[in-house]
Amino acid sequence: GAGVSQSPSNKVTEKGKDVELRCDPISGHTALYWYRQSLGQGLEFLIYFQGNSAPDKSGLPSDRFSAERTGGSVSTLTIQRTQQEDSAVYLCASSPQYSSYEQYFGPGTRLTVT
Amino acid sequence: DQQVKQNSPSLSVQEGRISILNCDYTNSMFDYFLWYKKYPAEGPTFLISISSIKDKNEDGRFTVFLNKSAKHLSLHIVPSQPGDSAVYFCAASAYGGSQGNLIFGKGTKLSVKP
Numbered sequence: 330g331a332g333v334s335q336s337p338s339n340k341v342t343e344k345g346k347d348v349e350l351r352c353d354p355i356s357g358h359t360a361l362y363w364y365r366q367s368l369g370q371g372l373e374f375l376i377y378f379q380g381n382s383a384p385d386k387s388g389l390p391s392d393r394f395s396a397e398r399t400g401g402s403v404s405t406l407t408i409q410r411t412q413q414e415d416s417a418v419y420l421c422a423s424s425p426q427y428s429s430y431e432q433y434f435g436p437g438t439r440l441t442v443t
Numbered sequence: 444d445q446q447v448k449q450n451s452p453s454l455s456v457q458e459g460r461i462s463i464l465n466c467d468y469t470n471s472m473f474d475y476f477l478w479y480k481k482y483p484a485e486g487p488t489f490l491i492s493i494s495s496i497k498d499k500n501e502d503g504r505f506t507v508f509l510n511k512s513a514k515h516l517s518l519h520i521v522p523s524q525p526g527d528s529a530v531y532f533c534a535a536s537a538y539g540g541s542q543g544n545l546i547f548g549k550g551t552k553l554s555v556k557p
Contacts, residue, residue, distance in 0.1 A: 333486070362544060371447075371532065371549040372487070385544065420486055430475055430536060432545065434486030 331355065333435035335421050341441045342411055350406045350438045354423030361404050362424075362432060363396060367417040375419075378404060411442045446470045447535050449548035456555050462520040464551050466533030469514065473535040477545065478507060478518045481530045490531075491518070523555045 334353045342348050354361050363375040374388040378398045389395070393411075398404040408415055418439050422432035448467045456462045466476075474495040479487035493500040493507045493516070500507050506519045520527055530552045534545040 364547075369549070371449075372534075372545075372547040374544040374546070377544055388544065422486070430477065430492060431489045434479075434488065436484065436486050 333423050333433055335435040335438050339439045344442055345410055347409045350419050352404045352421030355433055358423035358425055360424045362422040363406050364420045365417040413442045416442045447533055447546050447548040449533055449551050451551050453552040456523045458555055458557050459522045462523045464518040464531050466516045468535055472537040475536040476516050477534045479532040525555050525557050528555045
């Protein structure tokens with residue numbers, strides 16, 4: 330079956346612009362996660378959704394970052410007024426209901442802020 | 444403050460020999476541990492996991508060992524194959540997964556030479 334998909338695969342934007350990153354989870358997976366990986370770093374948790382609600386927003390680096398999920402499926406991560414330190418690979422993962430242990434990752438979106 | 448540490452950024456092993464990747468953690472509330480494997484330009488893929496109530500879990504060529512008293516786990520790959528060359532991430536979850544996110548180490552890049 331289809332895995333987690335993310336779009337775009339690459340995004341280059343100018344500092345100060347807003348960007349939207351999209352994630353399509355595996356069909357039937359109710360939990361969805363956003364992580365980011367900066368150069369030379371591990372995966373940093375940003376936010377997760379159980380259905381359409383986000384019980385834990387503690388990982389969002391600043392109020393320029395927001396995420397939403399509608400219909401229990403597609404999620405978008407929005408970064409407003411992008412800064413150069415936002416440059417990273419943004420990874421989305423999904424998992425079946427009630428289990429966060431085994432998460433299935435998408436290929437990521439490489440964001441470069443110039 | 445890194446809760447999951449992979450102190451070796453890289454490891455090189457000869458094909459057919461054993462690869463041992465190490466991971467240390469600091470949070471005693473972690474109760475589930477996972478290893479993910481990542482190829483370039485792809486998202487991480489789940490490899491193997493272990494619950495804190497066990498000290499060993501084996502799946503084919505992959506075995507994960509957990510030493511709770513030392514807060515240490517390791518992944519053994521034997522025999523190593525060139526296709527195993529990838530970045531390996533150690534990850535941990537607390538509170539039965541209800542925390543909703545995984546805490547990742549920075550990864551170890553494994554190179555298996557023919």
